[in-house]
Amino acid sequence: MSASPPSGSDAVPSGIDLARAWRLVLEATRVLPAEVVSIREALGRVLAEPVVAGRTLPPANASAMDGYAVRSTDVAGDGPVELAVAFEVAAGGSAPRPLGRGEAARIFTGAPLPEGADAVVRQEDAVRVGDRVRVEGPVPPGRDVRPAGEDVKEGDRVLDPGTRLLPAHVGFLASLGRTLVSVRRRPRVAIVSGGDELVEPDGDVSGGRIASSNSYSLHAQCLEVGAEPSYLGIARDTPEELEARLADGLAADVLVSSAGVSVGDRDFVRPVLEKLGCRICFHGVKLKPGYPVVFGRLPPPGPLVFGLPGNPVSAMVTFECLVRPALLRMQGVSRCFRPVVRAELSHDLEKRAGRLHLVRVQLDRGASGILATATGNQSSGVLRSMTLAQGLLLVPAEVTRIRKGEQALVWVIDPDFLAETGPAA
């Protein structure tokens, strides 16, 4: 888990900056095939088909209110007019005959207008006396009528491929009679943890062993973006065991391991991946934390492979930087990067030049904007300071100091930070 560059004995890019790493990852990332799902399960998925309306909505001129359907020419004047209530049209029903001159039809929201009628008088604007109704004019044609096709005409292309489905889209598909829809498949992610010192969280931690946490945080990071993680367990620090675990993940869309990517005697991830046929695209990105990250790919249909560093924060940050955008892109999501805010530092911050630092920060909204404060110990082993962070503050590679009061860009990793505690209206 050293932060030094891996040795340069081959042509694999090493010590590259994050922008180049993104380009290499996204170039290697393909949108996944489509699958057909129930619209009940389609929320948040990305359409893989254009949706063409199979029906006109509303199918006929319909009442927008409970009241009386009228011929507007009968009530064109300023004064009150009395009309004979000829019949009733319920929602889901239909008129028995056209509406004649001097007639009104009792009508309910959503019911089709009788032939001849072209406006609706709301019931609260009408006075019913026996089989007659008194209406105050004038009532313009079209008043409280939803014309046929107001919403959709049959044959309209109403949704484009690439649309991410929100609740309104789900309801809209239902209104078109669509109960199934073709969407991009979710990526399946296989997760492997490495290390002789690791035990599962409910295991025995005596004698220097520590509970494996990366498989849990990476699993949750997958769920957060709609991927389907599966956990393949802890690989001990031997090439044989690591190979067996990683081989189990070759049927996934993405294989993510943590630990074993540096230059130590037991850092077997890269050689084992190469033995499995993985082409290494880069090894080492000028990030802190997270330098020794490895990215590669198996020949199609094999997975993309991310060998993340083993320190808990390094694993999460390299997932955030590289795996997360790939998982969203695979689902067809175009906005696959975190929301960014500009924040003012509440304290000085210094670092060495050379790597982009991602500093865990708490965000607070003040009168003059957003204030960012580092969440204590920034060691890549201290997960606690990650639990206190709403954002990752970006300190560019060449920058060595940001002074208190100066501004920097922050990736917002806690979506609640952007939400409001009180109503704004």
Added chain:
Amino acid sequence: MSASPPSGSDAVPSGIDLARAWRLVLEATRVLPAEVVSIREALGRVLAEPVVAGRTLPPANASAMDGYAVRSTDVAGDGPVELAVAFEVAAGGSAPRPLGRGEAARIFTGAPLPEGADAVVRQEDAVRVGDRVRVEGPVPPGRDVRPAGEDVKEGDRVLDPGTRLLPAHVGFLASLGRTLVSVRRRPRVAIVSGGDELVEPDGDVSGGRIASSNSYSLHAQCLEVGAEPSYLGIARDTPEELEARLADGLAADVLVSSAGVSVGDRDFVRPVLEKLGCRICFHGVKLKPGYPVVFGRLPPPGPLVFGLPGNPVSAMVTFECLVRPALLRMQGVSRCFRPVVRAELSHDLEKRAGRLHLVRVQLDRGASGILATATGNQSSGVLRSMTLAQGLLLVPAEVTRIRKGEQALVWVIDPDFLAETGPAA
């Protein structure tokens, strides 16, 4: 589904503004009891307990790197020093004896430091020759050592109740050996649709019938905030059938119906709710769309009840305004309102004074900020214009005109709008 105020024959507040409606809803809303879940399922849930660390992390001084554990006093000078490699400590292992003067121990990331050692020399900074290693000094004490308790000390209160669990929290709980955690229960929401004209989306829509869409959009709106919706079907427009359907929902935490809340002959929702023992807290909020919304509650442990209007956009908007914050609050989420942005209108907008209008808008980011454009037909029946909206623009009750170029507040209903299409770093 009239938009007029319900008759004022009782003391139920009617024609109230949205701020008062919020107050009444949130006053009636209780945070739900806790339940214990696996940390694998805890993402996004809200902690119902304080988490106290049951162990110290790291449990002992540990190496942060692969390399050699040394006594810093042995390598305090500027020049190179040769040390005898006395033994090896693997991650998950322990040292056979204390480290003597002039000795080094081969050590791996995460392994406990031998007694006597107080620093680590990274292997790339050391030259190994047989059973000796040459180290360039000086090496300060503590270099590349993670001190015991750096992350957490046993007994520390490390997470507070009310914390919404992000991936880092999940990993952190695992590192503490916690596999189960107590979180607020998700609200169960029963959904009933009303209307003789409705059929399920795969049903026969001849003869003026229309496909029910509200149960689908409301279902998705529940899923979007982590609630557990169940759909109780379509109630025909009779008091008996409506009562039967609504009674089925009384075991839920929240009962949501759509349609039947206005002043029409068939608007039975309110009287049926009252018959079921529901206390109506308000009926009619000065909103457009969505005026005739009803809110009430059954005596505990009965549900909160929202009678939403039947028009598809009115149902969604009143859910957004009133049901959504309640569902988040029930889960213990404090930031229960949508993110708000300030946007510039791309066109004039006029309305009558009297109600808060929520205008469906497309949002675009321009050089001078965010531009909002109404998504066409704003009729409460036109769901299509809701599918095109990333936000709901708020036009306050008393405002009658906003001119092109002026600004207004917008609730962002499409979370992707806030995300980035390209990396910002």
